[in-house]
Amino acid sequence: MRVVVIGAGILGSSVAYHLAQKGIEVEIIDEAHQGKATLAGAGIVCPWATKATDPQWYALYAAGAASYAGLIDGLIERGEDDLGYRRVGALIVAETAEELDAADQRIQSRIGNAPEAGYVRRVTAQEAKRLFPPLREDLAGIYIPGGARVNGRLLAAAMTRAAVAMGAVLRHDHVTLDLQDGRPRCLDSSGRTITADEIIVTAGAWASQILRPIGLEHPVAPQRGQIIHIQLPGVETKSWPVLLPMTSHYLLAFDDSRVVVGATREDNTGFDYRVTAGGQAEVLNAGLRFAPGLASGTIIETRIGFRPAGESIKPILGRVPGIEGLIVGNALGASGLSIGPYAGRLLAQLCAGETPDTTIEPYAPAA
Ligand SMILES: Cc1cc2nc3c(=O)[nH]c(=O)nc-3n(C[C@H](O)[C@H](O)[C@H](O)COP(=O)(O)OP(=O)(O)OC[C@H]3O[C@@H](n4cnc5c(N)ncnc54)[C@H](O)[C@@H]3O)c2cc1C
Numbered sequence: 001m002r003v004v005v006i007g008a009g010i011l012g013s014s015v016a017y018h019l020a021q022k023g024i025e026v027e028i029i030d031e032a033h034q035g036k037a038t039l040a041g042a043g044i045v046c047p048w049a050t051k052a053t054d055p056q057w058y059a060l061y062a063a064g065a066a067s068y069a070g071l072i073d074g075l076i077e078r079g080e081d082d083l084g085y086r087r088v089g090a091l092i093v094a095e096t097a098e099e100l101d102a103a104d105q106r107i108q109s110r111i112g113n114a115p116e117a118g119y120v121r122r123v124t125a126q127e128a129k130r131l132f133p134p135l136r137e138d139l140a141g142i143y144i145p146g147g148a149r150v151n152g153r154l155l156a157a158a159m160t161r162a163a164v165a166m167g168a169v170l171r172h173d174h175v176t177l178d179l180q181d182g183r184p185r186c187l188d189s190s191g192r193t194i195t196a197d198e199i200i201v202t203a204g205a206w207a208s209q210i211l212r213p214i215g216l217e218h219p220v221a222p223q224r225g226q227i228i229h230i231q232l233p234g235v236e237t238k239s240w241p242v243l244l245p246m247t248s249h250y251l252l253a254f255d256d257s258r259v260v261v262g263a264t265r266e267d268n269t270g271f272d273y274r275v276t277a278g279g280q281a282e283v284l285n286a287g288l289r290f291a292p293g294l295a296s297g298t299i300i301e302t303r304i305g306f307r308p309a310g311e312s313i314k315p316i317l318g319r320v321p322g323i324e325g326l327i328v329g330n331a332l333g334a335s336g337l338s339i340g341p342y343a344g345r346l347l348a349q350l351c352a353g354e355t356p357d358t359t360i361e362p363y364a365p366a367a
Contacts, residue, residue, distance in 0.1 A: 004196035009038035012202035014344020020166035040305025046147035080158035084151025118145030134293025222306035226279035227262035230297035249286035261287035
């Protein structure tokens with residue numbers, strides 16, 4: 001069987017990695033559009049505190065987090081050890097006791113069958129500040145040891161490289177689809193056919209552009225996220241926990257004295273790849289409100305990513321009804337770095353004719 005995977009973000013690279021492990025011939029084609037979500041994503045992997053409640057979405061979010069350790073170990077065994085992944089823990093803070101109690105209840109109701117969350121405990125404001133030094137002095141919190149962060153850029157690249165090492169082919173091109181005798185056909189930018197028994201579209205926010213010419217109205221649109229990277233020269237940040245203040249904003253740290261503050265969630269911007277004054281102000285204000293100690297840091301970059309946002313929070317995963325040989329994976333929204341690697345494994349199992357580890361019927365694309 002020959003499979004073409006369109007799009008090598010976190011989802012497509014995982015599909016390719018898992019297909020290649022099964023010995024299936026796979027070609028990955030990626031154009032690397034400006035605003036590829038995987039290159040901008042913050043990288044928080046901590047499902048247990050979320051306020052969102054959709055049970056089918058949460059099932060994948062939690063399974064994604066649970067599968068991370070195995071994924072990372074597998075890549076390390078293949079020599080891919082530069083992934084920016086670290087189980088640094090997560091610190092949940094809130095501005096009122098009621099909010100913190102509500103977060104505690106949510107977390108407790110979810111960690112019963114999630115041993116990977118570790119021993120969750122309350123921390124005083126003093127301890128919270130010790131864990132995350134730029135934090136305000138008045139915020140008590142909840143510490144979840146199993147919270148993690150990952151560098152999506154490094155992880156996706158590593159999965160693609162590992163797939164290539166197992167025989168996959170990587171091509172940088174813009175491809176299109178048409179239908180020939182009812183079957184989808186993939187064409188390169190010169191109009192040449194790329195042969196495939198199965199085509200898997202993992203093209204994120206751009207997928208609707210690919211699917212429209214074959215008559216599919218794919219309900220996924222770009223949601224712009226602006227996210228700011230701040231450097232604290234000389235400060236050792238690599239073990240700081242992910243900071244989740246229970247608003248739509250958050251902070252996390254990486255190894256190179258870098259703190260990341262995210263992010264805007266802007267609908268109806270199309271693919272407008274710009275850092276805006278309003279976006280910059282929103283993110284900085286949110287970051288400094290909770291972590292005023294960042295005020296003297298150096299802004300080193302603002303990344304822009306287009307999250308693939310569906311009509312609901314639920315991902316879209318599965319075979320397209322009525323079109324033989326076409327599989328779609330998309331709508332990972334704001335949690336794709338957590339869900340994507342696991343969802344990629346499920347799509348590879350589906351493509352290989354196996355029963356996916358988690359049933360994907362609830363996520364089936366519409367005809
Ligand atoms: C600011 C921000 C913060 C985030 N933070 C987190 C977080 O903390 N935790 C979390 O779990 N998730 C987070 N996310 C969400 C996560 O980044 C996304 O859900 C995920 O990266 C989507 O991956 P994808 O592979 O579906 O799409 P993408 O990464 O966008 O990849 C799609 C690829 O398909 C390619 N493509 C499209 N059309 C074509 C074509 N015609 N031919 C060839 N190639 C094509 C594109 O160029 C692109 O490379 C965040 C996202 C943003 C923007």
